[in-house]
Amino acid sequence: MDKSSIAGLTYRSKEIGDVPYSGTKRVASDSEKTEIKSILNNFLASIVAKHS
Amino acid sequence: MKGTFISSDYIKARDNSIRLVEINTDTVVYGGLTESEFSWQPLVDTLSSGSYNSLHIIYKPELHLDTVTALRTLVGNELPSVNVTVTSLDLLEIYPDDIEDADDKYILRMAYDENAILDSEYCKNSFKALQLMHEYNHTSSIVPFYGVSGSTTYDTLNTASYSENVPNAVVKWNQGNSDVMFHKITNWNAAKSDLNSQYAYLQSFEISSEALSDNVAWAYRNYSIVYGPSLSSLDLGTTIAYPKFSLPSIAQANIAGISSNTELPVKHYHEFSTSEIKKQRRREGLFNTEHFISASGDEVAISDVAAGQTLKSFFVPGMPDTDLAATYTQYELTGSSFPAGSQITGSVVQANITSTDNDEALIVGLKYSGSDETYYLGATTSLLSYSSGSDSIKFRTLSDIEEDDIYLVDTNNNVVDIIENKLIILNQPTGSFTSVNLEPVDNIIIGNTPVFFAYHNNKQKCFMPGSDILMEDGSLKAIENIKIGDSIQSKDGSSCLVEDTYIYDVKSIKKMYFRDNLIVTDSHPLFFDGEWTTADKLGWDSKYMFVDKLYNLKTKDNFIVEGIAASGRTHDSLDVSVDENGYTKLAVNQI
Numbered sequence: 001m002d003k004s005s006i007a008g009l010t011y012r013s014k015e016i017g018d019v020p021y022s023g024t025k026r027v028a029s030d031s032e033k034t035e036i037k038s039i040l041n042n043f044l045a046s047i048v049a050k051h052s
Numbered sequence: 053m054k055g056t057f058i059s060s061d062y063i064k065a066r067d068n069s070i071r072l073v074e075i076n077t078d079t080v081v082y083g084g085l086t087e088s089e090f091s092w093q094p095l096v097d098t099l100s101s102g103s104y105n106s107l108h109i110i111y112k113p114e115l116h117l118d119t120v121t122a123l124r125t126l127v128g129n130e131l132p133s134v135n136v137t138v139t140s141l142d143l144l145e146i147y148p149d150d151i152e153d154a155d156d157k158y159i160l161r162m163a164y165d166e167n168a169i170l171d172s173e174y175c176k177n178s179f180k181a182l183q184l185m186h187e188y189n190h191t192s193s194i195v196p197f198y199g200v201s202g203s204t205t206y207d208t209l210n211t212a213s214y215s216e217n218v219p220n221a222v223v224k225w226n227q228g229n230s231d232v233m234f235h236k237i238t239n240w241n242a243a244k245s246d247l248n249s250q251y252a253y254l255q256s257f258e259i260s261s262e263a264l265s266d267n268v269a270w271a272y273r274n275y276s277i278v279y280g281p282s283l284s285s286l287d288l289g290t291t292i293a294y295p296k297f298s299l300p301s302i303a304q305a306n307i308a309g310i311s312s313n314t315e316l317p318v319k320h321y322h323e324f325s326t327s328e329i330k331k332q333r334r335r336e337g338l339f340n341t342e343h344f345i346s347a348s349g350d351e352v353a354i355s356d357v358a359a360g361q362t363l364k365s366f367f368v369p370g371m372p373d374t375d376l377a378a379t380y381t382q383y384e385l386t387g388s389s390f391p392a393g394s395q396i397t398g399s400v401v402q403a404n405i406t407s408t409d410n411d412e413a414l415i416v417g418l419k420y421s422g423s424d425e426t427y428y429l430g431a432t433t434s435l436l437s438y439s440s441g442s443d444s445i446k447f448r449t450l451s452d453i454e455e456d457d458i459y460l461v462d463t464n465n466n467v468v469d470i471i472e473n474k475l476i477i478l479n480q481p482t483g484s485f486t487s488v489n490l491e492p493v494d495n496i497i498i499g500n501t502p503v504f505f506a507y508h509n510n511k512q513k514c515f516m517p518g519s520d521i522l523m524e525d526g527s528l529k530a531i532e533n534i535k536i537g538d539s540i541q542s543k544d545g546s547s548c549l550v551e552d553t554y555i556y557d558v559k560s561i562k563k564m565y566f567r568d569n570l571i572v573t574d575s576h577p578l579f580f581d582g583e584w585t586t587a588d589k590l591g592w593d594s595k596y597m598f599v600d601k602l603y604n605l606k607t608k609d610n611f612i613v614e615g616i617a618a619s620g621r622t623h624d625s626l627d628v629s630v631d632e633n634g635y636t637k638l639a640v641n642q643i
Contacts, residue, residue, distance in 0.1 A: 001339075001340040001341050001483060002341065003341045003425075003426065003428070005341075006341060006415075006417070006426075006428065006476070009478045009479055009482055010476055010477070010478060010479070011304070011319045011413070011477045011478055011479045012297055012304070012319075012476075012477045013417070013474050013475065013476040013477065014296070014297065014474060014475060025292070025294070026262075026266070026270060026292045027086075027088070027089070027292065028089075028272055028290045028291070028292055032070060032272065032290070033274075033287075033290045035070050036060075036062055036070060036272060036274050036290055037274070037285070037287055039062065039070065039071075039072050039190070039193045040060055040072075040274060040276060040285055041285060042185070042188070042190050042193060043060075043072060043075070043174075043181065043184070043185055043190070044278060044283040044284075044285060045188075045283070046184050046185060046187070046188040046190065047169065047170065047174065047184065047283055048282060048283050049188065050184060050187075050188075051169060
């Protein structure tokens with residue numbers, strides 16, 4: 001395969017490290033973090049309930 | 053105290069609720085996270101407030117080295133009296149040795165453990181995690197899903213489609229590292245009946261209005277340590293993870309316009325998944341566009357490489373000559389210069405080339421300062437490179453090289469800027485990645501001196517015919533006679549099934565290692581004197597000999613060959629084919 005053929009094969013390309021989102025990178029809010037912790041703790045409690 | 057390091061993934065659904073997607077062990081903390089997104093400080097605070105004198109970390113250098121280094125530095129700075137020890141494991145190890153607990157010891161396990169329910173039940177199989185949450189009335193906290201387990205059918209799917217250019221369903225395998233497949237479903241009943249529910253289940257593809265507005269399918273990732281008999285959690289942070297690419301445009305894919313059940317092409321994977329490139333796939337080596345370099349500097353086409361040829365390679369005194377990533381990923385040279393005695397040399401090709409199909413349609417284009425040429429490689433190729441941040445030369449996986457402070461080092465020890473490290477998605481899976489087995493050094497050279505790329509070159513790991521395998525009933529059977537489904541014994545005395553057999557048509561001169569009746573290649577992981585190691589590291593007798601065929605087995609864990617435990621996990625997730633003689637052959641780079 002010739003290197004020049006890569007262009008014809010390419011769908012999308014970018015440099016690793018480019019965040020595809022062009023705006024400010026989002027950060028999880030405190031309420032979102034709290035909700036996630038709650039879901040995780042419910043999951044872990046369900047394991048304990050099922051296996052104890 | 054024993055704690056397990058996990059991550060958990062969540063999406064914001066179309067109704068703006070946050071929902072659990074899956075739980076992960078063997079999880080990686082990628083660079084660039086702020087203190088509020090991930091921090092080891094809560095663990096250090098726990099160690100400080102408790103009566104802990106030691107911290108033992110069970111980890112996999114290929115996944116965790118940078119994170120563990122950061123943790124050790126933090127503990128060293130804040131709690132110098134705490135003794136930190138580690139157990140480092142190979143990437144595919146699933147049974148880490150049990151470490152004895154003590155009141156003053158904190159054992160942090162970052163590596164997957166098949167014996168742990170959290171890992172083997174709920175991390176390996178996200179379907180079971182969703183079932184569990186559904187059974188305990190947390191359905192509104194999990195991604196909608198459909199699947200069948202025994203006589204029970206679970207169906208909480210949201211079957212509405214989006215008007216935007218995104219899929220509406222995800223098919224996931226029930227276990228293992230298999231990637232997901234994205235679908236546009238228009239006939240849900242047909243999709244459910246067509247689903248092989250023994251091996252797969254369906255999730256709704258959920259995306260929030262915020263993510264659609266951002267034009268990128270971001271998701272949440274939480275890092276925690278789960279500890280104690282009540283499975284308490286220690287929160288280490290939550291980040292928002294982004295896919296490699298934004299959502300496709302209508303011109304790139306008219307998903308919204310699809311009118312029948314359709315699995316989307318693999319090229320869309322990194323538009324809808326926040327998964328990083330999986331190292332377990334081992335996409336290592338040269339893409340079809342590249343050439344090897346002969347000892348005299350001429351280009352050698354991949355198809356022309358054969359055992360006995362001499363190729364250009366790079367010798368670094370003191371570099372471990374091993375395929376154990378747990379060893380070579382930890383090899384590090386301080387500064388930006390190779391040690392005295394480092395040199396371009398020639399190494400004899402020990403076996404014919406091995407190739408890995410580019411199933412993910414993914415290649416990496418690499419270009420350095422001063423050259424117009426782009427070199428195309430597999431994304432998990434380990435590249436010898438310099439980091440100005442850590443002021444060190446080491447092997448770094450191409451897909452991990454995101455920082456601006458990574459450079460090449462030329463033969464005159466000049467630091468050379470990498471000006472392009474471009475992830476490229478092809479329209480469809482095309483080509484393969486190729487490597488060869490060189491002796492005595494591992495580092496293959498491509499490109500022209502004084503600037504070069506040297507990448508770690510993995511080798512074959514197999515046994516000669518006649519090697520006896522210990523069967524479940526205590527009998528012995530030559531490895532070439534083992535069949536898929538045979539029941540064999542592993543090192544702990546338990547039995548397991550042979551999942552696959554491999555025959556390599558070598559037909560070349562190869563260096564083999566001997567111990568009693570065992571004849572093995574240099575780098576097949578063997579359990580000897582209480583640790584995983586290899587024949588070359590053990591210093592066993594060796595000689596060059598003509599090898600017609602080599603054999604290997606894939607098992608759940610390990611198998612006993614000539615009385616010694618050998619890893620059976622070395623070919624996990626790789627592709628095999630049947631040759632014209634009816635033999636199963638590995639069609640990929642052996643790991």
